[in-house]
Amino acid sequence: MNKFLLFTFLLIVKNFCIAQECLKDIDLSKIPYKEVRALIVAQKNSNVECIKDIKSSCSNDFKCSEYYKQIRNFKIDKSLQTVWENYVGNETQKAYNSKKFALGLMLCKKNVNDKILYPSNSFGRLDTGQVIYLKLKFLKGLLKMAVAFEVNKIDTTNKIIEFSYVKGGKSRGKQILEFRANEKNKTDIIHTTFYRSNSKIRDIVFYPFFHAKVTRELHNNFKKIVFQAPKNLIIFNKV
Numbered sequence: 688m689n690k691f692l693l694f695t696f697l698l699i700v701k702n703f704c705i706a707q708e709c710l711k712d713i714d715l716s717k718i719p720y721k722e723v724r725a726l727i728v729a730q731k732n733s734n735v736e737c738i739k740d741i742k743s744s745c746s747n748d749f750k751c752s753e754y755y756k757q758i759r760n761f762k763i764d765k766s767l768q769t770v771w772e773n774y775v776g777n778e779t780q781k782a783y784n785s786k787k788f789a790l791g792l793m794l795c796k797k798n799v800n801d802k803i804l805y806p807s808n809s810f811g812r813l814d815t816g817q818v819i820y821l822k823l824k825f826l827k828g829l830l831k832m833a834v835a836f837e838v839n840k841i842d843t844t845n846k847i848i849e850f851s852y853v854k855g856g857k858s859r860g861k862q863i864l865e866f867r868a869n870e871k872n873k874t875d876i877i878h879t880t881f882y883r884s885n886s887k888i889r890d891i892v893f894y895p896f897f898h899a900k901v902t903r904e905l906h907n908n909f910k911k912i913v914f915q916a917p918k919n920l921i922i923f924n925k926v
Contacts, residue, residue: 739796
């Protein structure tokens with residue numbers, strides 16, 4: 688009886704350890720971007736061991752007033768449900784690859800079979816608990832960096848997606864995408880970003896400029912996915 692209990696305990700511990708895969712299990716050779724590899728190494732050196740240990744840069748008492756704010760509004764000439772399904776559907780890899788950014792890695796906090804996904808894998812639908820690593824490239828490749836964010840919320844009723852930067856990166860804060868049907872049965876997307884770093888120059892001058900370019904390109908990628916046409920996304924306002 689005691690042997691059976693011991694065997695059962697060891698089996699449970701083994702399964703728990705497998706489910707809680709660690710950053711040391713990441714095969715850096717499968718990540719094609721040195722900036723993303725460097726970010727993973729930096730997280731390891733900051734005592735982030737398991738995927739579940741990756742934390743959001745936003746605390747539970749998040750205060751918008753303590754962050755800089757950028758709002759970008761987009762209009763897509765398609766129904767709300769169609770646009771929403773494409774944003775949360777199986778197009779993550781296609782949407783997050785372009786001239787200015789590329790998908791380097793996805794980690795999944797939920798208890799799924801594939802917790803570490805490389806660019807060569809199939810990512811499936813967007814889900815909460817996913818941590819997405821991107822390589823960003825600006826000024827024709829003169830400026831390169833890596834960023835990681837976690838999907839915190841997918842509200843299918845109110846059509847809201849929320850994700851936050853993870854701890855360890857240069858930026859802190861979160862981004863909120865709100866999808867709304869307008870009077871013409873088309874879709875408005877409000878992309879709100881709350882951000883800050885340790886540099887006021889970066890926050891006031893550089894971040895707004897480069898972030899606007901990234902958000903524009905991201906939504907244009909989704910536009911191509913939805914329409915397979917070059918001119919269906921229109922920016923009608925920006926703050």
